[in-house]
Amino acid sequence: MALFNLKINGKTYKADVDANTPLLWVLRDHLDLVGTKYGCGMAMCGACTVHVNGEATRSCVVPVSNVSNATITTVEGLSETGTHPVQEAWDEVDVPQCGYCQAGQMMTASALLAKNANPSDKEIEEAMVGNICRCGTYHRIHDAVKLAAAKMKK
Amino acid sequence: MSTNQSRRDFFKTSATAAGGLVLGFGWFSSEAFEPGVLTKAAADTIDFNAYLAIAPSGIITIYSPNPEIGQGIKTAFPIIVAEELDADWSKVKVEQSPLDTKKFERQLTGGSGAIRHSWERLRKAGATARVMLMEAAAKKWSVPLSECSTSKGFVMHSSGKKLSYGELATDAAQITPPTTVKLKDKSNFTLIGTSVKGVDSKAILTGKNLFGIDYKREGMLNAMIQRPPAFGLKLKSFDATEAKKMPGITDVVSFGNKVAIVGKTTWEVMQARKAVKIEWEKEKDLESSADHDRIFKEMLNSTTATVHRKDGDIEAAFKNAYKVIEAEYQCPFLPHSPMEPMNFFAHFKGDSIEMAGPSQTPQNAQNQIAKMFNIAPEKVTIELTRMGGGFGRRLNTDYAVEAAELSSIIKAPVKVTWSREDDTAGGIYRPAVRYRFKASIDKAGNITGYMLHGAGMNAGNATRPDNFPVGAIENTLIQSNDHKSPITTGPWRAPITNFLAYAEQAFLDEVAMAGGKDPIQLRMELLEKAQKSPVGKLTYEPERFREVIKLAADKAGWGKKKKGVYQGFSVYFSHASYVAQIAEMANVKGKPVLKKVYAAVDCGIVINESSAQNQVYGAIVDGLGHAMYGNLTFKDGAPQQDNFNKYRLIRYNEVPDIEVHFVKNGIDPTGLGEPALPPTGGAIANAIFKTTGKRLYNQPFSEQGATLG
Numbered sequence: 001m002a003l004f005n006l007k008i009n010g011k012t013y014k015a016d017v018d019a020n021t022p023l024l025w026v027l028r029d030h031l032d033l034v035g036t037k038y039g040c041g042m043a044m045c046g047a048c049t050v051h052v053n054g055e056a057t058r059s060c061v062v063p064v065s066n067v068s069n070a071t072i073t074t075v076e077g078l079s080e081t082g083t084h085p086v087q088e089a090w091d092e093v094d095v096p097q098c099g100y101c102q103a104g105q106m107m108t109a110s111a112l113l114a115k116n117a118n119p120s121d122k123e124i125e126e127a128m129v130g131n132i133c134r135c136g137t138y139h140r141i142h143d144a145v146k147l148a149a150a151k152m153k154k
Numbered sequence: 155m156s157t158n159q160s161r162r163d164f165f166k167t168s169a170t171a172a173g174g175l176v177l178g179f180g181w182f183s184s185e186a187f188e189p190g191v192l193t194k195a196a197a198d199t200i201d202f203n204a205y206l207a208i209a210p211s212g213i214i215t216i217y218s219p220n221p222e223i224g225q226g227i228k229t230a231f232p233i234i235v236a237e238e239l240d241a242d243w244s245k246v247k248v249e250q251s252p253l254d255t256k257k258f259e260r261q262l263t264g265g266s267g268a269i270r271h272s273w274e275r276l277r278k279a280g281a282t283a284r285v286m287l288m289e290a291a292a293k294k295w296s297v298p299l300s301e302c303s304t305s306k307g308f309v310m311h312s313s314g315k316k317l318s319y320g321e322l323a324t325d326a327a328q329i330t331p332p333t334t335v336k337l338k339d340k341s342n343f344t345l346i347g348t349s350v351k352g353v354d355s356k357a358i359l360t361g362k363n364l365f366g367i368d369y370k371r372e373g374m375l376n377a378m379i380q381r382p383p384a385f386g387l388k389l390k391s392f393d394a395t396e397a398k399k400m401p402g403i404t405d406v407v408s409f410g411n412k413v414a415i416v417g418k419t420t421w422e423v424m425q426a427r428k429a430v431k432i433e434w435e436k437e438k439d440l441e442s443s444a445d446h447d448r449i450f451k452e453m454l455n456s457t458t459a460t461v462h463r464k465d466g467d468i469e470a471a472f473k474n475a476y477k478v479i480e481a482e483y484q485c486p487f488l489p490h491s492p493m494e495p496m497n498f499f500a501h502f503k504g505d506s507i508e509m510a511g512p513s514q515t516p517q518n519a520q521n522q523i524a525k526m527f528n529i530a531p532e533k534v535t536i537e538l539t540r541m542g543g544g545f546g547r548r549l550n551t552d553y554a555v556e557a558a559e560l561s562s563i564i565k566a567p568v569k570v571t572w573s574r575e576d577d578t579a580g581g582i583y584r585p586a587v588r589y590r591f592k593a594s595i596d597k598a599g600n601i602t603g604y605m606l607h608g609a610g611m612n613a614g615n616a617t618r619p620d621n622f623p624v625g626a627i628e629n630t631l632i633q634s635n636d637h638k639s640p641i642t643t644g645p646w647r648a649p650i651t652n653f654l655a656y657a658e659q660a661f662l663d664e665v666a667m668a669g670g671k672d673p674i675q676l677r678m679e680l681l682e683k684a685q686k687s688p689v690g691k692l693t694y695e696p697e698r699f700r701e702v703i704k705l706a707a708d709k710a711g712w713g714k715k716k717k718g719v720y721q722g723f724s725v726y727f728s729h730a731s732y733v734a735q736i737a738e739m740a741n742v743k744g745k746p747v748l749k750k751v752y753a754a755v756d757c758g759i760v761i762n763e764s765s766a767q768n769q770v771y772g773a774i775v776d777g778l779g780h781a782m783y784g785n786l787t788f789k790d791g792a793p794q795q796d797n798f799n800k801y802r803l804i805r806y807n808e809v810p811d812i813e814v815h816f817v818k819n820g821i822d823p824t825g826l827g828e829p830a831l832p833p834t835g836g837a838i839a840n841a842i843f844k845t846t847g848k849r850l851y852n853q854p855f856s857e858q859g860a861t862l863g
Contacts (some may be wrong), residue, residue, distance in 0.1 A: 001401065018401065018421075025421035029376070034368040035361015037542070038420075039493050040574045044798035047493055075361035087359045094351045094764045097772055098224030099358035100365060100493040100542030128806040132798065134493045134543050135224050136775025137768065138809045 009077025019065035024048045035075035046131030049104040056111035075103035086110040089148035097135035109145045200327045204257040205279040212320030219251045219258040220268045223541040225827040226765035229353045237345045238280030242307035248353040253516040253536040263514040266729035266825020281335045290326035349764035366511035366539040369499045375568045377416040378423045384791030385640040386438040397429040438640040440791035450588040453609035453635035462619035465690045466629035471603025475594030483657035485853045487786040488584040494542020495577040498557035501567035506533040512541035514548040523558045546645035579793040584646030585613035591661040599669020608634035612643040620693040626684035648828040651728045659724040659836025694727045705754035706734035722841025724833040730824035732756040737837035739845045746845035750811040758821040770814045770830040777834025779804025785854045808862040
């Protein structure tokens with residue numbers, strides 16, 4: 001076990017865990033940040049996506065020791081009340097069905113838009129292809145990414 | 155239900171209202187989102203009936219009894235209540251009810267039946283409370299009831315006076331509920347049929363703890379369970395010496411051919427699980443996919459089939475045929491793959507047990523757990539969490555029952571979580587099925603005889619014996635065989651029809667072609683026959699069938715498309731709704747590429763347009779993805795795919811354009827969670843045939859050269 005001071009959503013969290021513990025399980029089991037979801041445990045579905053130094057990252061395969069000095073953002077850190085343009089767009093487009101994958105979808109989309117304010121359809125596709133939605137809300141995800149981009153330009 | 159209960163049952167003050175419970179666990183999104191408002195509202199909320207409560211502050215709480223799985227029921231039910239209540243939707247808060255068999259019937263998610271079952275009682279719940287509010291106002295103003303009306307949360311008098319529902323709530327709750335109540339004229343609906351956002355959306359989008367896997371309690375342990383790695387194996391022995399020494403591990407116990415690893419955190423449990431040494435031994439046949447292929451053929455050639463329906467004389471029809479067409483279609487086992495793996499929380503307390511988690515059938519779970527512990531069902535309380543998908547998997551109660559059993563063994567509150575590998579390889583699948591079709595036609599291409607023989611792996615009756623085209627053909631035979639496999643099976647979104655529809659619709663295309671008829675023309679002629687002179691029992695309405703076909707053909711421009719666009723048609727009636735689909739493909743260097751799917755849907759009145767559109771899009775994507783890629787194979791009883799690296803799900807870049815149209819006929823609503831899925835495979839397969847001339851007889855299509863995107 002080792003003590004980690006993690007910079008998450010602008011706060012510092014302490015976690016006394018094995019150094020190999022994936023960031024996902026530190027968030028969920030130790031820090032009560034359960035918005036980040038477990039889906040596959042092998043970076044195949046994107047449900048666990050968070051930002052590590054601004055990069056969309058699959059937290060299920062990142063040992064906590066790798067991110068001890070990083071700036072981490074989870075869905076709870078996009079905004080607590082749903083005012084981030086990506087959250088607003090997801091709400092306006094009424095994207096979710098079951099909703100389980102949507103935190104990961106939004107984290108991938110928000111990382112893309114932070115770097116590329118005006119992504120082409122091809123660039124959106126390249127970013128979003130790693131996130132599975134079993135309910136099949138892909139069309140609305142596409143519309144919501146476009147809407148979020150428009151909101152961020154304002 | 156509400157209208158038959160006494161006032162005593164209706165009137166409950168805050169002490170017994172659900173508010174305390176809800177706030178106690180901070181569990182329900184709409185509560186968690188605006189705690190200030192809701193704390194106040196919950197403190198003096200007045201229950202009018204099982205479905206709704208009104209607080210003097212004007213906040214209306216609508217209780218949604220059915221489990222939410224992504225089908226939108228938690229939003230749709232309250233819309234219906236609010237419509238008849240004439241509530242202001244912006245003042246409505248929705249709460250998920252826990253399992254309560256005294257208050258509610260059919261707290262179930264399955265069979266696309268919730269709206270159909272509850273439509274009238276939800277309307278009555280809202281309308282009854284509305285009348286009570288009007289009576290309270292009339293009394294206060296000393297005016298006749300007939301001079302009062304309602305709008306957006308207010309009772310109005312013809313003189314211009316008005317009082318809010320909040321102001322009237324306390325008095326209204328003293329009024330004796332009417333035993334009969336007039337419902338709104340459907341043409342006056344103002345909320346039903348509009349687009350209403352999901353009531354949990356904000357909580358979902360801000361990462362609140364909505365799902366079973368997010369559930370936490372003080373002192374709760376986490377567990378994972380190692381189940382037999384192959385169907386047909388049982389537990390012989392295990393050695394947990396090393397595992398028990400690992401950090402965070404509190405217990406390793408065995409029950410029912412399983413070994414449970416219990417500890418403080420999920421990750422620690424996952425690590426210790428790898429250190430448990432387990433020996434398994436053979437109990438039943440260890441089947442491989444090649445065995446299934448052989449068994450299918452044996453069943454289809456056997457003379458022991460169970461006959462489900464017989465009209466006329468099928469043998470004579472085949473004997474006198476101008477032409478006989480025969481084909482066989484096969485599909486594999488499929489896991490459900492909900493994004494949220496199975497999980498359940500249990501806290502056994504000796505003579506009672508508290509449960510919480512995602513279940514499509516909480517009442518079944520309650521009954522089974524009560525039976526296991528020999529306690530009364532009401533001693534098993536179940537909180538219903540939002541479900542991260544389910545697709546039928548959570549109609550089984552195995553994962554809840556085992557959590558209950560584990561809690562009773564370790565005598566502690568525990569949440570059991572399945573890994574993705576457990577969820578994919580741990581059983582209960584869409585059964586693998588093979589169908590043989592045989593049809594006879596006359597010189598004009600009319601079908602004179604139709605035989606369907608289903609062979610299933612634990613599929614029960616793999617046919618739907620009364621489904622179209624049965625009822626439109628003089629001579630039919632519908633029969634099936636079933637093989638009792640150690641591999642476990644259960645309902646998978648649109649059970650049986652999720653594959654049968656494709657097979658039937660593709661076969662009908664073959665028959666149309668053999669008889670020189672356009673595929674839509676063939677179906678329209680059959681439906682005309684079913685309407686004018688049905689053969690035997692008819693379980694569908696031919697006219698509604700024809701309407702969705704016409705709508706789809708019109709929107710897609712059937713037969714009028716330019717060169718290079720290849721169209722495939724399919725139509726199906728399931729779960730009381732009618733859906734026609736047309737798939738359009740292009741031939742790109744010899745490969746069929748799906749461009750667009752049109753859908754025409756008759757589910758009666760649409761409750762929530764946005765949600766309904768979302769369901770149909772999703773069902774088409776689901777049907778397409780599984781028809782293209784879904785394939786769970788077996789070797790010596792062991793599933794060969796256990797995670798998304800080997801088991802492929804459809805992704806963002808692979809979906810075609812989709813266009814959805816609803817028939818507007820004002821008929822009482824039916825279901826929409828399932829009916830849009832069955833036609834998709836057939837529309838795709840028929841379009842592939844048009845594009846390449848190749849008829850696909852097996853799913854998944856990707857293994858026969860079809861590609862997407």
